Amino acid sequence: MYCVRNITEDLYWVGGSDRRLALFENIHPIPRGVSYNSYLLIDKKTVLFDTVDWSICRQFIENIQSVLKGKPLDYLVINHMEPDHAACIEEIILRYPNVKIVCNHKAFLFMHQFGFHIDENVIEVNEGDTMSFGKHIVTFVAAPMVHWPEAMVTFDTTNGVLFSADAFGSFGSLDGQLFNDEVNFDRDWIDDARRYYTNIVGKYGPHVQDLLRKAGTIDIKIICPLHGPVWRNDLGYFLGKYDKWSRYEPEEKGVMIVYGTMYGNTEAAASDLATRLVEKGMTNVVMYDVSKTHVSYLISETFKYSNVVLASVTYNLKIYPPMLAYIMDMKALNVQKRNFTLIENGSWAPQSGKLMRELLGDMKEITILDNEISLNSSMKEDDVDSMDAIAESIIESMK
Numbered sequence: 001m002y003c004v005r006n007i008t009e010d011l012y013w014v015g016g017s018d019r020r021l022a023l024f025e026n027i028h029p030i031p032r033g034v035s036y037n038s039y040l041l042i043d044k045k046t047v048l049f050d051t052v053d054w055s056i057c058r059q060f061i062e063n064i065q066s067v068l069k070g071k072p073l074d075y076l077v078i079n080h081m082e083p084d085h086a087a088c089i090e091e092i093i094l095r096y097p098n099v100k101i102v103c104n105h106k107a108f109l110f111m112h113q114f115g116f117h118i119d120e121n122v123i124e125v126n127e128g129d130t131m132s133f134g135k136h137i138v139t140f141v142a143a144p145m146v147h148w149p150e151a152m153v154t155f156d157t158t159n160g161v162l163f164s165a166d167a168f169g170s171f172g173s174l175d176g177q178l179f180n181d182e183v184n185f186d187r188d189w190i191d192d193a194r195r196y197y198t199n200i201v202g203k204y205g206p207h208v209q210d211l212l213r214k215a216g217t218i219d220i221k222i223i224c225p226l227h228g229p230v231w232r233n234d235l236g237y238f239l240g241k242y243d244k245w246s247r248y249e250p251e252e253k254g255v256m257i258v259y260g261t262m263y264g265n266t267e268a269a270a271s272d273l274a275t276r277l278v279e280k281g282m283t284n285v286v287m288y289d290v291s292k293t294h295v296s297y298l299i300s301e302t303f304k305y306s307n308v309v310l311a312s313v314t315y316n317l318k319i320y321p322p323m324l325a326y327i328m329d330m331k332a333l334n335v336q337k338r339n340f341t342l343i344e345n346g347s348w349a350p351q352s353g354k355l356m357r358e359l360l361g362d363m364k365e366i367t368i369l370d371n372e373i374s375l376n377s378s379m380k381e382d383d384v385d386s387m388d389a390i391a392e393s394i395i396e397s398m399k
């Protein structure tokens with residue numbers, strides 16, 4: 001059964017949601033599912049903007065058929081070639097053999113790499129090119145590395161709709177609601193939106209900044225991303241979040257304590273620090289067990305808070321492996337502009353603090369606060385003054 005929504009009088013959402021997939025990109029947990037958005041414009045010409053993941057292809061085809069009502073499909077614009085959006089290109093060509101695929105040269109090359117047979121159907125476009133479909137005139141804007149090198153966005157100059165590819169997307173299925181004003185985004189969606197951005201596009205902040213600069217020169221009325229809600233009001237809220245995330249600025253003054261514990265002693269020390277912070281007036285504190293929290297959530301929270309405390313047991317004379325994985329992911333995603341505090345623990349040769357300090361050393365614009373602590377197996381009365389000094393130094397760093 002088809003399931004479509006009108007966005008404007010002649011633009012339709014024809015995507016769908018996958019609520020059964022456990023791991024997006026086979027890495028990131030998506031307990032709330034994910035939507036794959038595609039949009040169909042009915043003008044003198046009919047134009048489909050991107051396809052969907054293979055998992056919802058049947059729904060997608062029914063949606064397109066219900067909107068076209070027997071009309072031919074004239075154009076398929078490909079803004080992004082990652083298979084969660086491009087998997088159904090050949091299926092579209094099989095059903096609409098006269099469709100012309102509009103894409104840039106890199107996307108064309110990627111289609112070949114993925115084994116699509118599309119040569120005679122392709123119209124290549126470049127940054128700044130325009131196309132008229134009747135009433136609607138669109139312009140193509142390059143958005144390299146947001147999130148792949150071929151990525152572009154398409155702006156409909158007639159009605160102000162921006163087809164933004166991965167930008168402004170979010171994890172989470174669309175459960176009937178399509179528009180940002182049909183959900184409580186700041187309550188129910190922002191954490192998944194941040195986790196999507198930081199883990200998928202987070203590495204490419206400067207490229208997102210480039211796109212935001214270009215977006216600032218056009219009069220955007222509606223943002224149609226490839227995942228998550230369509231934005232038709234309050235655009236400044238989400239543009240502001242993207243600006244902050246892509247500049248690697250923390251959203252909040254607060255402390256994220258990530259601890260790696262084997263028998264609870266490092267966790268107890270982390271709890272002691274959290275309590276001291278709260279008692280000293282810094283109540284915005286969160287604690288995460290690095291062994292139990294998927295790293296995608298840790299990355300998301302790292303982008304949110306100004307201060308990060310890493311409390312790690314020493315394991316085989318190294319950093320505790322899950323903590324090491326988290327630090328390596330932070331580095332891979334280009335995390336910057338944070339204050340770090342280190343707590344090490346060990347029973348015979350504690351050195352996780354020294355190793356973490358070395359590992360963090362080449363991250364951009366970070367500060368590793370001088371006050372740190374080395375515990376022998378567990379925190380004791382003798383360690384109280386040092387832990388208190390750590391709490392003070394964290395609060396001082398926020399001023």
Ligand code: FEO
Pocket residue numbers: 080082084085147148166226227
């Ligand atoms: Fe949703 Fe980069 O694909």
